[in-house]
Amino acid sequence: MEEMYSTREIAKFLNINEKMVYSLISEKGLPASKVTGKWLFPINLVRQWVEAGTENFPQTAKLPPYHGLVLIAGSNDLLLDKIISTFNIKHEKHMAMFGMAGSLGGLRALKQNLCHIASSHLIGDNDDYNFPFLKDEMNQMPAVVNFCLREQGIIVQKGNPQNILSVNDLNRPDITIVNRQLGTGTRKLFDHLLKDAQIKGEAIKGYETTLSRHMDVGLEILNRRADAGPGIRPVANILGLDFIPACWERFDLVIHKDRFFDQGIQLFLSLLKGKVIQTTAEAYGGYDLSMTGKMVYPATGTEKE
Template sequence: MHSVHFHYTLGHRDDTDTASNTEAALLRHPLMDLLQAVAQQGSISAAARELNLSYRHVWGELKRWEDELGHELIIWEKGQSAKLTEFGDKLMWAERQTQARLAPQLEVLRADLERTFAVAFDPDAHVLTLYASHDDALPRLREHAASAGLHLDIRFCGSVDAIRALNEGRCTLAGFHTQSQPSDTSHTAKAYRDLLQPGLHKIIGFATRTQGLITATGNPKQLHSLADVVKTQARFVQRSPGTGTRVLLDDLLAQAELSIQDLNNWPDEEPSHTALAEAIASGRCDVGLGIESTARARGLGFVALVQEEFHLVCLKSALDTPATQALRQFLQEQTWQQVLNSLPGYQTQHSGEVQSLSKRLPWWTFKRAKKIN
């Protein structure tokens, strides 16, 4: 069984191409061009002239493809017109069938690729790579920013992993969330202190959002606090280690003088708010910690516990790049802020403003902050 691989090329559009020529060029393979030329011209030399190639090149390529495919392609009889073998004819038949069946889908794919690559050639367009904690506002930001020429390449992961990606140069921005003004003894401080360094990193204000208990519709177990969850031994679904919500849960449990072992933890951990909500909606679990917008979107119960801050962070050296400046400007536009504020539990906060770590996350001193290698 031989595998099929797709390739595409980039180049200037030839406005003199006819519609038929454009369609014919949607899916090309160099071997098919050689076989078609030989079949039409009746000789290797004539096929080479038709393709504006040397006889040696065409002959060599045909021999190479015969070795590659394990079948003869041309009937090589001296003094007679070159003809395709039965296998060569079948390859040409497969080519015609492919073009006839897939032409509409290929045209859609080609047009989509052209639109996507147009961004690379547009001097007014910008692309930003963002690794971020799972969030309901960021996909909407990506959608609305694209209409303004700002394209966000968002990769969702845990907050800790997002900041690590930033420090390793895999993204320009990282998104993470914390309680407002977390103390220097909090789990939040322990999770992020060694990853972020005042003077090296800068925070760009984004939003606040509400986290709390996501329950089954109507909150049938009447869960209003983590103490209620422990008391009733409701099945509690956890987020994955390294997520900002897992760090937040540790802080909320400590504040309530509880521990993770006090919860009736479901054995499977969920990677996102959406997956956590689905586990509750399906009846596998009773409750979990998540954001309000996800609960409301699925008609689930929600009990607010804390309003937290969702931060965007970048290296100080990236603040003045055109892409980062475009994002900061977009975040401050009224149209975007109205979209964000319409999401349940979300509010704009210092959107687009540059802030120092020591002001927003004041557990650092410059003596304590560790240098990032």
């Protein structure tokens, strides 16, 4: 069995304060598992994590020249799924494939040259999206194209029988939630909202129950295995659930500059101004396409109030 370190041991290994370990888990993807309420750290994976974050570390993988396959990794989204499907139907000599890795995982896959496009919606401490993490995770600033603005919030059961009005209600003893995995943009935003409300996640029943996709969260609530969970309005609309809005977020496509003009990348980006994305977004609800297809820069004001 792989050697596991405790929180104290991993803090000593990394030469940091124990409290910083928890920040690295949630914000930087430090490999960890929670067993009976305690964090354990597989030391071999931690060593790989340290190496992956090394500046000027020689790349172990390199994407070959474009030959018809567009690789996308990162955060999942219902509208993105539709555009990938449309791309594959429309362009017979090309194919787009998606790897669900969460926003942070997508950026790391892009850094390691394992994909052409990373989909990301990570909120920073200053409420800006993605750029604070691009500076940390990428060796050089990539091209960033907006895919959409999405309405994030809390999905609740139809009719909201528990009368949940905001995140402030989630630590009530009669409320059970389901959560998203660490490394996802939705989990990052949810923890951000809890911090603003001065609520500790551990005080919420179900906080440690995590799922991979937005739709998984919605289905748990639909089947009454949970009262609420963080997610996007389109999932609530599709499943006939209620939705407590929290904010609009920027969902971006992050692309290496030297691969930006590859034929497949440009064909994929051309769909962002097509009819399919417009009609699908209108049908789902909870999307704003006012920035879709536009190049995004750090100084641009992007949040929708």
